[in-house]
Amino acid sequence: MPRTLPTALVLALLAVLATAGAAHAGPGEGSATLTLDGPAGTRLTDRDVRLAGSGGAxxxxxxxxxxVTGGRVGSSIFALGTRGAIRLVRGGRSITLRDVELQLGSSVWITARLGGRRRPVLVSTTGVRxxxxxRSGRARLRSGKLRLAVPAAGIVRRALGIREIGLGSLGTLTLDATVAPDLAGTAAGAGTSAPARPATAVDVTAATLDWHVRESFIRYxxxxxxxxxxxxxxxxxxxxRPGTSVPLDYDFRFPFASGWYDPASDLAVLTFRGGVGFSYRDHGIQFETSDPQLELRGAGSGSRATFSFTGRDGTPFDGRRATLLDLDPAAATRSGSADGATRTLTDVPGAVPAQTQGSVFNGFYAPGDPFGAMTVTFTTTPGS
Incomplete structure (x- = not known):
């Protein structure tokens, strides 16, 4: 599994969360200034690496x-776009960071086109906010410390012929910029609300949910x-599992909270409690997925699993609910009790949702790529 994947997953989830609350793209003004004054930045300059700008930088x-030339501002996103490119030059070697974007929240994530694709490049250190x-669309930061994301550090090191850069602070970011915002329609959870309950629906009295997470991500x-x-x-x-001889937790079970099933449309909406935390601090991974809600449609598309996402140690998730998996109940193995009250769908395939198209997920996980499976059993009143 590529070492760049989990950080890309965090940024991809940010892209998914951005679609959960409407954001507005608008013109911007101001600037972002990066200074190589941290230990890792000094290590670069000591090795005769110099900065160059082009295209407005x-x-x-x-x-x-x-x-800063524009951005997107909404209840769940504050992103800034910039003009120009940054070149790191060492003798006859160089590497260029193009289309630099800043994702702002409880921390700072900076992405750029590096090595042919958009990647996470810089991440703020703990405590930078x-x-x-x-409402005004203004973002400010004074001398916030940034470090190179682990994958980007390796790409820069190889391109410039440097044996080691280090993962300490690269430097500081100073920011003062404004983007024209539009907060209309940005209520929390917009786009992820469950379907309205039909009059023909009946209560679900019990249910279980087992989630088998994509194995390569668990290993990483x-x-x-x-x-x-x-x-x-x-x-x-x-x-x-294949890929390692070390026993790991790939499967997680969630207790039932509430739900209903509509026999007329074969639609079930099931909500569960509890969550799973994923942590790899050195690579910027520190978040929790909790309170899964499943929408299972017997025919056609539209089945999905949504979770609430909460970040820790600066990972910028704010508790918003968003779609994590598109589900395919038609591909699951179905069984049930003789009286029809209990229904089981085994190994419902889960896939990366379509709304990640165009995000940094591309090149790591594309829309439609598998991301594990779910097995769900639910019970209604007999005869329903």
Missing amino acids: EAFGTRVVLP PVLDR VNTGEGTRVLGGAVAPGKTV
């Missing part, structure tokens, strides 16, 4: 200034701190 010694005014995050369960969810037991 200007370099002044160890400092580069990017003009920009001042955001969503366990090279960091790994996973943890919370709020009543359980991990039934560690298993050995």
Whole structure:
């Protein structure tokens, strides 16, 4: 599994969350200034690496200034776009960061086109929090420390022929920019509300949910701190899977909260409690997915699993609910009780949702790529 994947997953989830609350693209003004004054930045300059700007970006010694030209502001997103490119030059070697974008929240994530695709490049260190005014569209930050994202550090190091850069602070970011906002229609959860309950629906009296997470992601995050369960969810037991001889938790079970089923349309909406935390601090992974809600449609498309996302240690998720998986009940194995009251769908395939198209998910997981499976059993009153 590529070492760039989990950080890309965080940014992809940010893109998904951005669609959960409407955001508005607007013109911008102001600037973002990056100064190479941290230990890792000093290590670069000591090895004769210099900054250069082009296309509107200007370099002044160890400092580069990017003009802010636009962005997106909404209840769940504050993103800034810039003009120009940053070049790191060492002798006859160089590498260019193009189309630099800033994702702002409880922390700062900076992405750019690097090595042919958009990647996470810089991440703020713990405690850095920009001042955001969503109504005026203004973002400010004074000397916030940034470090190179792990994958980007490797790309830069190889391109410039440097043996080691280090993962300490690269430098500081100073920001003062404004984007014209439009907060209309940005109520929390817009776009992720459950279907209205039909008059023909009946209550679900009991249900179970088991989530088998994509195995390559579980293997990767366990090279960091790994996973943890919370709020009543359980991990039934560690298993050995292809790719490693180490037993790991790939499966998670969630207790039932509430739900209903409509026999007329074969639509079920089931809500569960508890969550799973994923942690790999060195790679910027520190978030929780909780309180899954399933919409299961017997025919056609539209089935999905939504979760609430909460970030820790600066990971910028704010508890918003968003679609994590598109589900395909038609591909599951179906069974049920003789009286028809209990229905089981085994191994419902889960896939990366379509709304990640165009985000940094591309090149790592594309829309439609598998991301595990779910098995669900639910019971209604006999005869319903």
